[in-house]
Amino acid sequence: MKTVTIEGQLRTEFGKKATREIRSQELVPGVIYGGATEVNFSASAKAFKPLVYTAEFQLAQVNVGGKTYKCILKDLQFDKVDDSLIHIDLLELVDDKKVIAALPLKFVGNSIGVKDGGKLITKMKSLKVKTLPKFLKENIEVDITNLAVNGNIRVEDVKAENMEVMNSPRIPVASVVMTRQLKQEEAAATTAAPAKAAAAPAAAKAPAAKK
Secondary structure, eight states: OOEEEEEEEEOOOOSHHHHHHHHHTTEEEEEEESSSSOEEEEEEHHHHHHHHSOSSOOEEEEEETTEEEEEEEEEEEEOTTTOOEEEEEEEEOOTTSOEEEEEEEEEESOOHHHHTTOEEEEOOSEEEEEEOGGGOOSOEEEEOTTOOTTOEEEGGGSOOTTOEEOSOTTSEEEEEEOOHHHHHHHHHHHHHHHHHHHHHHHHHHSOOOOO
């Protein structure tokens, strides 16, 4: 799993004035939760970018105060005006302590429904899971090979070993829907069938040709 290394400094002053001073230096204040003690620190806004501006699930190694903390992203705050990052919360990973994380879904395989002319619709990008740190991974694979037209894969169908999935089990994760062309073809086939059936009796009742 990818790890982003962040070099930080311990915060010694707090309050609005101290926070404004930190941000004026293009630093972002943050807190590390989940360990023996909370760690208040700040680090360069640039250092956080690989962790924040990505859809990938990554670990953060924060070096601060002579110690190293292995973390995952917990929460973010952005400025309402310019959308810049103004605060970050991280969760320290402790070996024997379960954490809740949002793991991205990776769809694999070629759906039979798509092969038949349908369109794949992905309805969820990630699942919220509870697990031990050692079981965290970059993504959860979802096999869509047997997903047919008008079929669904639901949360309960996703295999997530050693993890407790927190999402409702009946929520659809992905489905294959009919395209306009497929609907037209089906409608044409439905119309043609009765016409063919009606033509057969008519042909049977037709008088035999005189010799």
